[in-house]
Amino acid sequence: xxxxxxxxxxxxxxxxxxxxxxxxxxxxxxxxxxxxxxxxxxxxxxxxxxxxxxxxxxxxxxxxxxxxxxxxxxxxxxxxxxxxxxxxxxxxxxxxxxxxxxxxxxxxxxxxxxxxxxxxxxxxxxxxxxxxxxxxxxxxxxxxxxxxxxxxxxxxxxxxx
Numbered sequence: 001x002x003x004x005x006x007x008x009x010x011x012x013x014x015x016x017x018x019x020x021x022x023x024x025x026x027x028x029x030x031x032x033x034x035x036x037x038x039x040x041x042x043x044x045x046x047x048x049x050x051x052x053x054x055x056x057x058x059x060x061x062x063x064x065x066x067x068x069x070x071x072x073x074x075x076x077x078x079x080x081x082x083x084x085x086x087x088x089x090x091x092x093x094x095x096x097x098x099x100x101x102x103x104x105x106x107x108x109x110x111x112x113x114x115x116x117x118x119x120x121x122x123x124x125x126x127x128x129x130x131x132x133x134x135x136x137x138x139x140x141x142x143x144x145x146x147x148x149x150x151x152x153x154x155x156x157x158x159x160x161x
Contacts, residue, residue, distance in 0.1 A: 003050050004030050006059045010080035018114040019078060022140035037064070044069055051079065051092045063092040065100060071107040073100065075152070077120070090123050097127055101154050108151040112137075115146040124150035 008030040016023045024030045037048035048064035061079035075096065079089045093111075100106060111129055113120040129150030138144040 003059045004034055007033075007062070011078070012081075014081060015078055016139075016141065017143075018117040018120065018145070019076075020137070020139045040066070047096070049092075049096075051077075051088060053083075053088075060088055061092070063089075063096055065096055065109070068100075068104055071105075072110055073104065073106055074110040074112065077123070084119070089119065090126055093123050094127065097152065106154060108153050111150040111152055112147050113150070115148050121148065121150075124152060127152045 004027060008024055008027045011030070012023055024033070037046065040046040041048070046064060046066040046068055048062055048066075050059055051061040051063055052059055059080075060083040061077065063077045064075070066074045066076065075093055077089050077093055079092075097109065100109060111124045111127075113124060115121075115134070129152040131148055132151045133147075133149040135147050135149070136144050137147045
């Protein structure tokens with residue numbers, strides 16, 4: 001529960017705008033999310049990790065890979081507003097994808113993103129993700145978005161190699 005207060009403070013309407021979850025209504029909602037993430041990890045279903053800056057170890061967001069016991073896990077990420085534009089999201093997703101390449105026997109990773117979320121789409125495309133599906137999806141705040149789903153295959157060459 002180390003980052004519960006920080007998550008609750010920064011996981012606001014602006015951050016959840018492009019996401020399925022709704023903004024937490026209380027700190028207890030945030031603690032429930034953390035508990036469920038820990039339980040999912042314990043069951044071998046997902047890994048949800050805090051993203052910290054390398055230098056100051058400042059909390060800046062979460063990255064997760066879900067349904068890891070399937071051939072098509074799903075990646076997700078969010079970064080707090082004041083950390084946008086520094087490449088943290090790409091670095092976190094790339095690192096988790098590289099881990100998945102060695103630890104999971106997956107066919108492809110799903111990376112669903114709201115069509116207008118250009119920075120998140122750029123992350124998928126940087127990993128050679130292929131746009132496969134387009135569909136509407138209503139999030140927990142009741143907003144329907146046009147979604148683009150990318151499939152990212154294992155052993156994709158990365159830009160930093």
